[in-house]
Amino acid sequence: MEKIIVKTTRRQEFIEITHLVEDTVRKSGVKSGVCCIYVPHTTCGLTINENADPSVKADILSQLEKLVPEGGRYSHSEGNSDAHIKSSILGHSLSVIIEDGTLQLGTWQGIFLCEFDGPRTRYVWVKILS
Ligand code: ZN
Numbered sequence: 504m505e506k507i508i509v510k511t512t513r514r515q516e517f518i519e520i521t522h523l524v525e526d527t528v529r530k531s532g533v534k535s536g537v538c539c540i541y542v543p544h545t546t547c548g549l550t551i552n553e554n555a556d557p558s559v560k561a562d563i564l565s566q567l568e569k570l571v572p573e574g575g576r577y578s579h580s581e582g583n584s585d586a587h588i589k590s591s592i593l594g595h596s597l598s599v600i601i602e603d604g605t606l607q608l609g610t611w612q613g614i615f616l617c618e619f620d621g622p623r624t625r626y627v628w629v630k631i632l633s
Pocket residue numbers: 579581582583584587
């Protein structure tokens with residue numbers, strides 16, 4: 504298993520990690536298989552979406568904020584319930600097919616770490632199955 508470290512700089516942001524995951528696939532030497540990507544955190548998540556127009560990730564963040572506002576009424580006393588809920592909505596793991604030694608992403612797709620309670624140091628665990 505490979506561990507990628509990502510330092511986030513804002514409370515909420517999407518950080519593209521496609522190149523970091525691709526580096527891991529390349530180093531593994533696996534030509535055909537599955538890449539499992541996982542974040543061991545409760546207030547960040549992962550998603551695959553468009554990496555060409557940055558307004559797409561801005562729209563996802565702003566709509567999540569409307570659904571689950573930071574200042575809403577929650578029971579959890581730590582003050583970051585919105586971050587826990589947003590991370591559960593997006594999920595903590597992804598699987599991407601590897602073929603010809605590369606991630607089989609669509610033309611406009613990128614892999615994003617989704618920070619909801621930063622800035623923090625985040626870990627992304629990558630396991631490659633051949
Ligand atoms: Zn909490």
